[in-house]
Amino acid sequence: MLRIGDLEIDFALREVRRDGAPLRVGSRAFDILELLNNANGELVSKDEILRVVWPRTVVEENNLQVQISALRKVFGASSQLIRTVSGRGYKLLQCTNVVRAEHVRDTQPDAALVTSFDDSQVISNGSNVHLVGRDLTLAEVLTVLKHRETVTLVGTGGIGKTRLAIEAARKAAPAFPDGVVVISFSSVTDERFALDAAAAGLRIKNANAPLSINTIVDAVRGKRLLIVLDNCEHVVGSAANIALALRNSGHVILATSREPLRIPDETLYPVPPLVVPEAASTEGAVLLTGAAQLFLARVKGVAPEFAVDKKTVLLIGAVCRALDGIPLAIELAAARAALLGIEVLGNRLNDRLRILTGGCRTAPPRHQTMRATLDWSYRLLSEIERSVLRRLGVFVGGFTFDAICFLTVDQDASTWETLEAFCGLVSKSMVAAQLDGNDRRYRLLETTRDYALQQLDDNGERNAASAMHARYLLTLFGEAPANGTERTDEKRLADFSCELGNVRAALEWSFSSSGDPSMGVALASATVPYLFDLSLLSECCSRARQALAVYDSTMDCEIPSDSVLKLRAALAAGLVYTNGPGPEARHEWMNLYADAVLQRNTEYEACALWGLWNAHQYGGEPRAALLMAQRFCDLARGRADVTQSLLGMGIEGITLHYLGDQLQARARLEEMLAAYDQSAHRWSATGFHIEHGIVARATLSRVLWVQGSE
Template sequence: MTNHNDTNHGRVLRFGPYTFHVRQRLVLEGEQPLRMGGRAMDILQVLLKHAGRVVSKEQLIAQVWPTSIVEEINLRVHIAALRRALGDGTKGQHYIVHVAQCGYSFVAPVEQDPNDALPMPAAGLKPLHNLPARLTPVSGRDALVGSLVRQMPVCRLMTITGAPGVGKTTVALRVAELLLQYFRDGAWWIDLANLEDEKSLLDYVLHALKIDLSTLTGRHALLILDNCDHQRDSCAALVETLLHAAPRLSILVTGREALHVAHETVHFVPLLALPKRSTLNTVEEALGYPAVQLFVNRARARQHGFSLREQDLPGVREICRQLDGLPLAIELAAAQIDALGLIGLQAQVENGLQLLGQGRRTAEPRHQSMAAAIDWSFQYLTETEQRVLLRLSVFGSGFTLEAAVSVVSCADLAGSRLTSIIEALARKSLLIQQPIQAKVRYWMLNTVRRYARDQLERSDAWLELERRHARYLSRTRNASGRAFLAQAVD
């Protein structure tokens, strides 16, 4: 069936040797996934929707970059990448043509079948899985999820890392949902959070899958190992064993840090983007930012009739900023909207983690409060790492390694040892690294700092660290003043 009028509703679009699975944002050449960037994929979808017609450059830019100001050169670069990916112009086949002074047109025949799907499991069975049902939609992760969905079929091992509460599990689950029908033997979810240390991880996984290792070797399946933090070494060994024994198995891992094994692709889940104060002009503009969008969606689910107004924008932005753009923290705060109202919520959000302690009772314990989420990560740190994290909470903002050594070092935490522990905390997503010119600056999420500072203030080291921090700030300001005066004299 050829149709050049509206291919957007078809779940599967076919042209030449390619199959475009729209919902999964996956292009296959035969059975092999095609490597293609996210913007190129967006352009392809727009052109296929208007196949046989000319789409102006302005229309393409407006649909592919709806919230950004983009030059035409950006469009040309991504069109060129799309053509290369499709082999446009090779073997006499053309897909996209440039119409001078007008735009671009997809000229190859396009077939669509709304009932078609990705390759099904053998013997006509429905896709197999044990994926947990999500109770809420995924907000602000479309680009990341789309990228992971495109990469996973050609990457046998992928690890998703990030800070506590950033939504690693949510992202992994959404990726697995979208790839479910690609894997003929299904997608299988195993949560390692509650696994006892003395149990064999391989035996645990095989028991959960209800198969033996010899059966697994021939399976074309996706295995999701969620929450590998306290089983990291065992998980690394398990992954290497499974990838060697089962050549058609793909593995998706979540944890605070990478496994550091061969052929691993690592993706860091970022904080949700926040609007700058200067961009708080309209409600529509603010809702273009994932953090605000998530807050509003959860507030509406909690308080019937909630509506974001222009006068609310500074308050909502400040709430999201105080919560670092962390999805879990934003959800927990928005759940209090009916009790506190927006003004009350803003006033309370600076009071620490108490506000963020009433999540869904049906959620995993570590997701019922922000303190529980951080505590779950904190308890798997070494005693020395815990101690350093607490001491670093004396910094109210970012700090350099030089500042850390000056303020928080002690007899057994000095020099290179302190530096290596700080770097380890960054690898475990409890500190954020931010390169600034020739230096690396570290900072804690507000939620992590409040957790650590609450504990530090109950220790004997608190007052001394406060005094050392104050002296360091005084020296830094004096040095900056002397440098300024020296420049003025010169």
């Protein structure tokens, strides 16, 4: 069998197929093609062609030309591969995208030796769609292959390792005149049979002698083959031995595996997902991404009438994003979309594992559904790796290594065992690592996460894991430890941005029927100020309100006394921005004031007074505002708080200006600005991170203007 681009030339069946469908090729044309192919790229003279193809007839030479041009038509874009050598004959060029896939059908391995060998699937599965979105990746793999003897394409199930390896082998074939061989371990069920699969792939028949690695090495000694070892992960020990022995005897190994072979000088090439469109991409930008192109190619293959308008394209973009650009998941989704429509598919994607089924009948069983492909990996994990993976399912939007340690602290495993298990999960491509500046974070791909959650449910561990998750976030953002190793405010805010998805998930779990309301109130109190700082003001208000309502209605809510004050302060501060400094905000500042006085918490009392000053001042009631400003000053003085005393002078000055007392206003503002130092006089309470000096200076300039001063 010969492959040229998307053509399959099957000499056994005397058939030429494109996208699996046979093309019309006359028998003479086929004879010529076979003759040219047998010449391995060498010239075949016109005389010889005429003699072989028309053995008992004398024909005009133009008959030959007609057949050649018919063949060129069939070859389409690859027609230039049939080269005319002027006046002499023809050649079939062996260009880079030709693979002599002898191993597919010509191989008749000895049945006694070969237990399972299905690399016909490797090649034929999905071959009706060109390799999509891999130009750069393919070029990189080819470059690595030029310089390294053992290259392993690693990545999660269905990411496209096999497809890429086969394509790379095709392109690299001309550099390996002794040949390219694909050995698939995909359906080898036991490590012991890996050697048999290798022998079959290399067409070694020696049923009488016991098969050993040496027999295999000897049989291909003296050649330099490119050997693709496909799907090694479930026989990784044997595959590694075979790879090492063959590499050491001069062959080049291109392996695919969900985990590395871990042999000396192995070069790992992590296969990335297909590029997916950004969230706000335009229709054109979506269509440029590999993921969307694969989706469309697949959907059109199944349902050519599938209509593609702007809305559909944008939905396809969203689906590809939700599937993290994993080709197998995209293929399964496209098949479903062809059947159900893209909108139905899009709405069902929160249950990915159920909807991503119905794979191609010719695909291996582990590619029939997304669950099957994950089952395949899950089975290869150790008990502790499985347990850690399950727990990781509760994280939304990634996690740090510290988070994993926290979440697994109750397991009967030491930190070292957890570390080992975690490294195992990363190397088995179940956990993806992402470097964000100097911080290393990890994440599960969305389909893997769904799978982990499903496993948590099946093992009755979901609630316990969610509780640990919420506790972890509370520890991370709750009260800071009193020692000097504290993170700066900026660092805490940056950490919070990274953990926003986790915080939201933990709050939702805490306030759910199976959650823990006290945990929810404590966590909301620890985190709503960050929502304010990130300008997520509506969310800040609604989460604070939710937590306060739960607190008010839950009798046994055990939380630190100032947690409620924190919630009230964040709610009031948020309302100023979402609803303006009107009655609602004033009401919440009053609530805060009352609670703070009752709890004798002067810090929050000061916040409330400032808030009330602000609400009155900008609500058009400067007299009431002046009263609040004076109380604020009194309180600051009583607490001997220099910063707040200065800020109090500032707000008094502002209100006096609005009341028309420019002399007093100027005196207050000048006194404040004379002592104010932006870096020293900071008030870090929620809502008060404003630059008070600028506000005071701006007001002072208006005062001077009103006074007519220079």
